[in-house]
Amino acid sequence: MTSSLIRETLYKPLYKPNQIICGTGQTVVATGWTVKESVAKHLQPYEYAGIGACYSPTRGISLLIRNLLANPFVRYLVVINATKEDRNAGAVECLIDFFRNGFELGLTDTGKQCWLIRSTATGYIDIEIPSEVLEQLRQSIEWVEAKTITDAVNKVKRLALREPIEPWSNPLTYDLATLEPTVLPGTRYGHRIEGRTIAETWVKIVHRIKTTGTIRPTLYDGQWQELIDLVAIVTDEPEQFYFPEPNYLPCDRTFINQYVSQILDDAPSIDGVKYTYGQRLRSHFGLDQIEQVIDKLSTDIDSARAVMSLWDVQDGEANNSPPCLNHIWVRVVDNELSLTATFRSNDMFSAWVANAMGLRALQKHILDQVCDRANHNLQMGALITISQSAHIYDDCWENADNLIQNQYKKLVAQRDYADPSGSFVINVQDDTIIVEHMTPGTGSVVNCYSGKSATGLCRQIAADCPALQVGHAMYLGSELQKAEVALLNKFLYTQDKALKSNSS
Template sequence: MRITQSKYQVEYIPHYQPNQLICGHGQTAIITGWTVRQSVAKRLNPEDYAVIGNLYSPTRGISPLIRNLLANPHVRYLVILQATKEDKNSGGCQCLLDFLQQGFRQGISDIGRNIWVVNSKITGYIDIEIPADVSENLRQSLKFKEAKSIEEVMNIIKEFNQFKIEPWGEPLTFPERKSSPTVLPGPRYGHRIEGKTIAETWVKVLHRIKTIGTIRQTIYGQWQELIDLIAIVTDEPPEFYFPEPNYLPIKRNYLKDYIEQILDDAPKKEGVKYTYGQRLRSWFGQDQIEQLINKLAGDIDSSRAVMSLWDVNDYEDSDSPPCLNHIWVRIVDKELSLTATFRSNDMFSAWPSNAMGLRFLQQFIQDKIITKSNYSLTLGPLIIISQSAHIYSDCWEHTQQIIDTEYTKINQRQNFNDPSGNFVISVKDNRIVVEHLTPGSGEIINCYSGKLAHKLYKKIALNSPSIHIEHAMYLGKELQKAELCLVKKLNCYQQDLPLNFS
């Protein structure tokens, strides 16, 4: 069904996130939540709507939406579509309805900024730079209806298009608060970050991207990016660790719904994006999770336990192809690890949810293999490879606050066990002697001897390329102390103790 053309036509000019919107010439804005906006647009003529766009996040999306509506006062109607579980889980559409029905108040954001807060159970923000009376006037000037399906959207559009209403005022724009990070030099490609928990690893990831990530302009806005970032989570507890107070962009009560999107199948439905569970369970005509479990239950040493989420048709047929593309499960020495590859990863807003969902999938696979095979398996690390690991510019300030408050704490409590081993340094027979020991058992696997610190640390670095950075810097300090004792002919070197020249 196509809608008859409306009587009122004017060009919609988006000032914010224009590449994420479908613009028309009518008086009605259609907000689609997580429902694919193209699925609505193909049922309409451009004259039937002013704009169609997704509202993924109430904290990041409502303010740009309001800014665009203020700049286009000819828009007098809103249709807000909440058709899926994902719409409800994200909360963006409901928070927008609450803004229209219940208004807003002055408050403080999570990062301590003055902000307008929507009067809602769902946290939603409006930039403080937009005066309260302007937002209130907009609120009073818009007529709106909620829809539960694309078909219902068509009916509401048909109803709204029967009327022509004059613009509520003149176009208005307001300054935006800009964040300009300082970027230090560093490699763009290939980064390894390890932490015990998802929360700890996430803070380290944010710090790495914000410190040396490349700032790029994309069709989705500005972001800071590293390429091929490998994050390794070693000891996430079965029930998941949430810090107190919780600085993660996910709450425990949301986790169950997100896990279902990864683990459970979902029927195909017009306008509804795939879920990862759908891609794994039925998209290719096979239940890949069951295939993988059966493979490893029958062949514990197999390296063929692979699940793919990328469909070659995604190049042409999908507005938003899956970010998670590949999952590989491996059992080594009765330890089950899971490696997931994302082609594109929003490291601030999405990565913790991604990691928890994948960790649950890893636990699920382990339990099923044990049940089917009676193998005794332990849960190994979760490894996530983010090929484009990025943080959007509207999250930079919040990211920096988390780094400022949490990164130092995490590094203060970290242990310094290095899988490259330990080094015992001594001064004997007018030479520096360095014994390289295995981690754990402490067996001697190499020995270095010489008089010059710089020659010794070059040999050690050559033979131990994966040594932890802090461990390497520590060795440099200790070797220099030992050399100083030799030069000054002092018998005072003791590892980890200050030199005593008395």
């Protein structure tokens, strides 16, 4: 291939093509968490082959390597390692370690064989790619690290001045394993999930989405499984957060300690660096909305105007990455301070846990400040998130299925059926089934049903108590059917016990 033909070769990524800015040079720029457009605007298309983000070491590096194998005329790689998010995620450091340290045979977190990058960050490469091909790639591409956008741009421009180099191979492609989930019928809009901790609630969320979520295409060259308007309620998360042992959450305590500041603290606006939620709350609109809410509740503890907004009306037009978190509402009822957050779009597998813990920290900060300033004695109430598009990306489906297999069954087995709708006591008296409905706290009787038909009683109770938990409702139906059998056959009925004949 001649030098002129090399310069005219357009980078053609096979994976995530719509997420990559393509050119005709011989340098790929992996921007990490730096906004790719902030790099591209300083370069000409002939100076680079492709410019794209690299967020995750377990989900992104293998696809980047596949794209490099499919475009062997690429001979240089500039890796931008510039932001706090890069340090937290570890993707760019892991990518560098692939070229610096190599890889070895290992297992993914779901137990499948893979090539494991020798790095402090856990990074996977698909096992379908032969090791000798990966070694050839490592030897054929020259990589450099950049700490700023300016540094990256200068390095790309210097590399573009070099004489073109022949491709190191013919284009190489390998089959990519795919997973197609089984979807059960379910409600399309409006879902409610409650748990004591963020961890418990998350497992329930993942199970609900993977069971009944609709599969739809995304804007990111893939698919996701989605529920519309999912309300998640966390009632009793401890102040220092609960991390299970062993930790099956998609983040650890160190990451959360760093992430919380992205919600609580302001951050300067820097070219190429994405906004933080803290910046949107503290300064984006010219005032500190967190302080505004604290002042509002300190003055009027019953106020329903403790509102914070992160959506800018310009986001729908000019922003390539508008905030997912749009609206926060804080309310005090019966000395409990609750916080409700609305997300227009929410990655429930990889991001929701960190989102929830960050919001819980914000909730605690507001509570402490209101108590200090206005001498109130408030308790932490529920954290509620409303995820308008609650989804799991296809590259996490296998991990989600593994979580459900290992954790959801344990969660269901431990369930005690304590229902906020109350409890029911069933008796058979004078040839009639009597059902008393009692409150969950004091056990006060609030309603009484009577009849001879289990079906008729179930319909009455369902009409009066539409929020009954599914497991509780199924239990109640089976007990009422047992009571009807006892009534028809003159058996002795005792709730939660086997039927006995009058003669025994």
